Amino acid sequence: MTTRWLTPEEQRAWRAYIAASHLLEDAIDRQLQQEAGMPHVYYSILANLSEAPDRRLRMTDLAERTKITRSRLTYAVTRLEKDGAVRREGCPSDKRGSTAVLTDEGMTLLERTAPGHVDTVRAALFDRLTPEQVGQLEEICASVARGLEGDDTQAPPDDVPWLRRSPGPCT
């Protein structure tokens, strides 16, 4: 089968996407590096931990939520541990396992820096979109993510209690 090239519309969308995602990640990384002294991924790790029950998560679980590789996570957690934002604990039930725990210090850091981060995300993204566009973006991204995640068919969990409370440093 000969290649189905991108249509002009698709090309425009693709180029726009590449540009936007680079610019957005750069802006967010810069801002967080300034205010929190860490790149966006690291911040996300803390944010994910802060939402987990008991502020703790197994490494693999955390890697899946943040969509990063386990080895990347190992490195990141080691760094965050040095910073005092995270602590590692062994898993009693499975001695291979290791659990990352958000420390109080980490939580404080998160609370201190969340407002600035949200402001940045707002300024760069949401304040520029109509409510319909926000919905469209979610649809599109969810669809793509579903396609790229291992199992294309599993529905997302729609009742995660500790995710229900709305405001928080959850970005």
Place this chain on the structure above:
Amino acid sequence: MTTRWLTPEEQRAWRAYIAASHLLEDAIDRQLQQEAGMPHVYYSILANLSEAPDRRLRMTDLAERTKITRSRLTYAVTRLEKDGAVRREGCPSDKRGSTAVLTDEGMTLLERTAPGHVDTVRAALFDRLTPEQVGQLEEICASVARGLEGDDTQAPPDDVPWLRRSPGPCT
């Protein structure tokens, strides 16, 4: 002013976006690393050169188009030069300047690997979206990019002759 947190809709959109963009970049990077032996950014550099008149672009210009920093580009071009895909040429009119030129070898590499790349982009993204969604995605991303680019007000150039011909390794 107290922080305007993200609304639940915005949070969902943001999470979906983070997930999708990570997964997408990873998938594309993996595929291109396999087939072309280089990450996506490097491929984009080649693709951008291939579309430029005479297949050559000043470093700064190239950096702007690909949305990466100049130092990142310097590193990348050095590597691509070692691979033989790109050649550097001094700029006669401005002796500080340096121009990256896509070699025939680079062009061949691009032509050989473009189909696989497009397939990946299609499978991961466009084949999962309706035509309306493609349009929405473009709108959204263009809006975000406009906001993050230096000048918020300048219209995008809508007649770039060497961009008009549609199919090609332009991703």
Place this chain on the structure above:
DNA sequence: TAAGTTTGCTTCAAACTTGAACCAAGCGCG
């Protein structure tokens, strides 16, 4: 025309990411 500034690009060290290799610890089963 000689400072002083800006622009174009590179360099450097430190931080980060990648993927493959590795090491236990759990698991399945003859």
Place this chain on the structure above:
DNA sequence: CGCGCTTGGTTCAAGTTTGAAGCAAACTTA
């Protein structure tokens, strides 16, 4: 049990990215 296989995590070397600093050519202006 005890042998293989899988799973959870880490490690290592090689590659990449970052941001600040550096360098030289071009511009500006007194």
